[in-house]
Amino acid sequence: MPKTNPGRFFEDYTLGEVIAHAVPRTLLGGERALYHALYPARHALYSSDEFARASGLPASPLDDLIAFHTVFGKTVPDISLNAVANLGYAEGRFHAPVFPGDTLRSESQVIGLKQNSNGKSGVVWVRTRGLNQRGELVLDYVRWVMVRKGDLDAPAPEPVIPSLAQVVDPSDLIVPQGLTFADYNFALAGEAHRWGDYALGEVIDHVDGVTIEEAEHMQATRLWQNTAKVHFDATFRPDGRRLIYGGHVISMARALSFNGLANAQMIAAINGGAHANPCYAGDTVKAWTEVLDKAETAAPGVGALRLRLVAMKAGEAGLSRGEDGKYLPGVLLDLDYWAYIPT
Amino acid sequence: MPKTNPGRFFEDYTLGEVIAHAVPRTLLGGERALYHALYPARHALYSSDEFARASGLPASPLDDLIAFHTVFGKTVPDISLNAVANLGYAEGRFHAPVFPGDTLRSESQVIGLKQNSNGKSGVVWVRTRGLNQRGELVLDYVRWVMVRKGDLDAPAPEPVIPSLAQVVDPSDLIVPQGLTFADYNFALAGEAHRWGDYALGEVIDHVDGVTIEEAEHMQATRLWQNTAKVHFDATFRPDGRRLIYGGHVISMARALSFNGLANAQMIAAINGGAHANPCYAGDTVKAWTEVLDKAETAAPGVGALRLRLVAMKAGEAGLSRGEDGKYLPGVLLDLDYWAYIPT
Amino acid sequence: MPKTNPGRFFEDYTLGEVIAHAVPRTLLGGERALYHALYPARHALYSSDEFARASGLPASPLDDLIAFHTVFGKTVPDISLNAVANLGYAEGRFHAPVFPGDTLRSESQVIGLKQNSNGKSGVVWVRTRGLNQRGELVLDYVRWVMVRKGDLDAPAPEPVIPSLAQVVDPSDLIVPQGLTFADYNFALAGEAHRWGDYALGEVIDHVDGVTIEEAEHMQATRLWQNTAKVHFDATFRPDGRRLIYGGHVISMARALSFNGLANAQMIAAINGGAHANPCYAGDTVKAWTEVLDKAETAAPGVGALRLRLVAMKAGEAGLSRGEDGKYLPGVLLDLDYWAYIPT
Structure with a gap:
């Protein structure tokens, strides 16, 4: 058996199982600098510690999408290495800001499975959770992908299609603790x-x-x-x-x-x-x-x-x-x- | 009216006005690493905390040009989005080193205006100041640009051409507080x-x-x-x-x-x-x-x-x-x- | 005489001399972020402070090869600017991990010299040592390069070819202080x-x-x-x-x-x-x-x-x-x- 990761095939997923993804990651200020070099990112809350403090946060967090990509990236070896298509996202919520020095890890639970009628592939739904070094949830989201079967003779699982919200209800949004725009400086923000x-x-x-x-x-x-x-x-x-x-x-x-x-x-x-x-x-x-x-x-x-x-x-x-x-x-x-x- | 920034046209500048530029920026160590990746920068004072301390500074500052570009970049949406040409710089002075953790913002005062004889554009002179989170001046410079008119019928302002020094007089240079080269290590510096x-x-x-x-x-x-x-x-x-x-x-x-x-x-x-x-x-x-x-x-x-x-x-x-x-x-x-x- | 560095030629090296290389370098978190952007680096010990602490280290060190490249880079102006070929490495050992905030400098001792029979170049062996701000050795290695002669009439030195180990004996490996894999988490590590x-x-x-x-x-x-x-x-x-x-x-x-x-x-x-x-x-x-x-x-x-x-x-x-x-x-x-x- 090879020592390299062949990735999972459709038949390797079991409804309800939780996959702990590898390689936790400590994010420092360097990731922020690179994000600003790679994208024309200018939102003031993610650019200035002073602006973030005036908004009730302890410091400028890392961009929300740094957190998202970091959590997502960890899932790739287990979820999408043999994926044919990335079909969709749903119910993504940001639970807590991520600051330089935080360490993120990811885990995904299989919440849906449906083999395709061609018998060669199937759709896997996972709910992925990103956690920091204190075990606090920083974000979660549902993603579904089409994955090839490795063994075409593997039996099809009982189809389970999760019921997903079309939209996150605004009452379910989790405003970061302390956030206030009561003294917001529009001139510094740019518009x-x-x-x-x-x-x-x-x-x-x-x-x-x-x-x-x-x-x-x-x-x-x-x-x-x-x-x-x-x-x-x-x-x-x-x-x-x-x-x-x-x-x-x-x-x-x-x-x-x-x-x-x-x-x-x-x-x-x-x-x-x-x-x-x-x-x-x-x-x-x-x-x-x-x-x-x-x-x-x-x-x-x-x-x-x-x-x-x-x-x-x-x-x-x-x-x-x-x-x-x-x-x-x-x-x-x-x-x-x-x-x-x-x- | 569109929500995006159309930039300012020549007739939008008023002599004496001060424009507070948007998006303050906290600079961390990541900006230094990127600067060293993007340019073959090797001056020892900006490479080594130890070398900087031996020169009387508390730590290695960020490269002077990181400070300059950061301050300059903030002015672009207000000064040069509709500029036809970047005409010149003068009277630039570095007032204080910038260290990782500092947050910079910029403001510019309009110090000169002169419509071109073609009536389609004009020259705008601004003195830009970069300030840190304590409100201390870190650098200032004069820059002049040629800017298009948005409304060709707008009246020409009274022409005012600022009197600018050809050279910063050496007696006006502001040596960083504590700087000393009395114990300078030429071998470590490289020449x-x-x-x-x-x-x-x-x-x-x-x-x-x-x-x-x-x-x-x-x-x-x-x-x-x-x-x-x-x-x-x-x-x-x-x-x-x-x-x-x-x-x-x-x-x-x-x-x-x-x-x-x-x-x-x-x-x-x-x-x-x-x-x-x-x-x-x-x-x-x-x-x-x-x-x-x-x-x-x-x-x-x-x-x-x-x-x-x-x-x-x-x-x-x-x-x-x-x-x-x-x-x-x-x-x-x-x-x-x-x-x-x-x- | 030009002010720029012409590099050293073969006849400029003396057996036993120690060359202190220029431009010490403070490495921060930004170098780690860039390393992860430039290479698909995923070893958990270099990605997560938590994983490194569970392995007995105070925090996640910078990748060993960041230390190696930094120490090596400093030697280029003195050792290989006029090198025709980079011939080999031997006896490289990592003595201590490098952490964000550490400042590295390099020095090389000439341990071998042999002019080529064509009289136009020669081989120089150096043992390079990388030191941190406390003067502690972080790594050393032997490298040999073929260097052009600048003055073809310069006399050939007495040939000295150092005796080098084919392999670092495992008993000579220096395990970082405190390192333990007794509670190693294979799931987080990825394999x-x-x-x-x-x-x-x-x-x-x-x-x-x-x-x-x-x-x-x-x-x-x-x-x-x-x-x-x-x-x-x-x-x-x-x-x-x-x-x-x-x-x-x-x-x-x-x-x-x-x-x-x-x-x-x-x-x-x-x-x-x-x-x-x-x-x-x-x-x-x-x-x-x-x-x-x-x-x-x-x-x-x-x-x-x-x-x-x-x-x-x-x-x-x-x-x-x-x-x-x-x-x-x-x-x-x-x-x-x-x-x-x-x-």
Whole structure:
């Protein structure tokens, strides 16, 4: 038997089992600097200790997506090494900010299984939890992937499809302890628009674009210890192209959304997401946002916006699907999330 | 009205107004590591806490140009988003070193305005100040840019052209508190040449060259939260080329100048500077220095050299202008600065 | 005489002399983040403070190869600026872990000299020592290089060829103070294989591959303040290619070896190494390991494996030399080292 990790196949998952993912990770200030070098990230709460303290936090946390990618990256060797497709996300919630010095680990519980009718693959649903060095939950989310079978003769499991919320209910959002936007400094944050200035259905074209480089997406993906070959090895796919980690597009689009949503400081929840088309080096990524919903929170001056963030390599703001209802070929990402913003 | 930042046009500036720039930034050790990865920076004072302490500082500061780029980057959304040209720098002074953990913010005062005779643009002079979390001035400089008018019918302001020093007078240099080169270790610093070894008019060819990559200049420019589209979006210009942030060339040239000026440890002032020609990925940058002046300071063992640092992508050391007095096409940068060096 | 460093020529070395290399370096958390961005490094002891504490260390050290590259980089201006070839390594030992905040400097003693029969160059052997801010030895190794003569008329020195160990004797390995694998968590480390599971002669194909980018190898090499022109200047060689620092290949191969050797946590010694063929951007690096020897240590639960790590850009695991006994053209690196692994 080889000593290297062959990854799990569909028949290797059991409903209810909890997989403790390997390689815990201590995040320091260096990860923040790299995040700012790799993405045009400018949200003030993640840039300045002073701004974060004025918002009731002990210091500037690491970007929410650093936490997400770190937790996600640990799951790859156990969940998606033999995945054919990354099908979706749901019920993602950020439970506590992550600060430099924190150590994160991940575990995933199998909450759904359904073999495909072709008998060659199946869908696996997992709820992944990210925990810090004190065992506190920092985020969790549900993800489902299509995984190949290793042994086509393995029996199909009893199909169990979990019932998942379409949207995280705003009453379930967990506002970070102490967070307040009561004394929010809009000038330092970069824009004057507050919660009340955003209208349901409003579309914001974030205008700026970034052309993607191989060296950058590989550095980002490695930083989260995500090891999927397809991102790094130009000889792996017949076309000689390295597929870009979907999370790289998420971070790029979220950072670009600063221009128009500079005050949507923190990601509160991920309601759902689709990687509509693959992204390759040389693509120029732009982004637009549609305002889907608004909610209040119990924290002083803190409101929530439900936002649909669309990244594209071609096309125009506001357009994501063709007449056939399918994603247009220029659309890369369609992400539905809640963010905290001053009221 | 769009929620994104359209930038300011010439008619949007008022003489005397102070613009508080957005997104303060806490700099940590990660920025230093990235600076050392992006530039061949080797000045010992910025590399070693021990060396810095032996020079009377509490620890190794962040490179002076990290402070400069960070302060400069914050001004871009307010000053140069609609700029046609970056015309010059003057009266730049470094007031206090910046250490890991410090948080920088920037503000600029409009000190000059002059509409161009074509009525389509004008020149704006600003004095930019960088401040730390204690409100202490860390650096200031004057910069002037040519900015488009948004409304061609807007009336021209009363022309005011500030009177600027050609050179920062050496008596105005602000030696960092406690700095001493009395016990300077030349072996650890890398070269034996001291203040007295440099002669007026001497030209030093720094020999080494670095070929520029897209991924590197974009990472550098993002790290300073500089958002000008032209640096990142290959679809923005008709020629499909990304223009490299002038500050990337400044840092590259300054780092290359270690070879021959290893003891010119700290930048004391920026007297002036011109970005003579654009730089693109694939260019190989080399540098040379001309010694323009020498001065003493009150700090033990600390002298000052006025240096002219020229970066080029073609040409030879010592040659910057053709017979017509114009910059040769291979010249990228012509920077006039003061540096501290042991006597 | 020029102010820039011309490097040393063969006749500039004297048997027994000790060269103190310039530019000490304080390593912070940023170097670790960059290391994880540049290499797919996942060994848990270098990723998690918690894991390192459970192994008896005060915190997660910086990767052993960060220490090695930093110490090595400092020697380049004095040892290999005029080197024609990097001939070999021997007797490398890691004496103490390096932690964020430590400052490293290097010194080398000339322990052998032999002019070549052509009279144009010679071989220089040095023993290099890396020291921290407390003057403690963190690593040492012997390296020999072929260096050009500057003055062909300079007399040949008395030839002295040092007697070097083929392998560091396992009884000479210096286990870090306090290290214990008695409570080792194999699930968190990522693999179940322990010391007893590896057999002499076993070959492990590490499977994964990484395609090399210019921006990445230059960032890595600069980070160690290694200034050899050949790595950075595309105009330096007639073929316009930048030669990749051999240490970049070492780090890439060692990181790839996680897949199959996840528990070979720490490098204990470097017995020898050869850079078999040059590596260029665009090459896809893969790696395999042969188990050469096994030894016990006095530390609780800590065993040692002697491993032969081969990196290649083409070829197959287990094959390194052709019928003529020479390295196959696809082989990049052949490194012989000791690693600590739980028993």
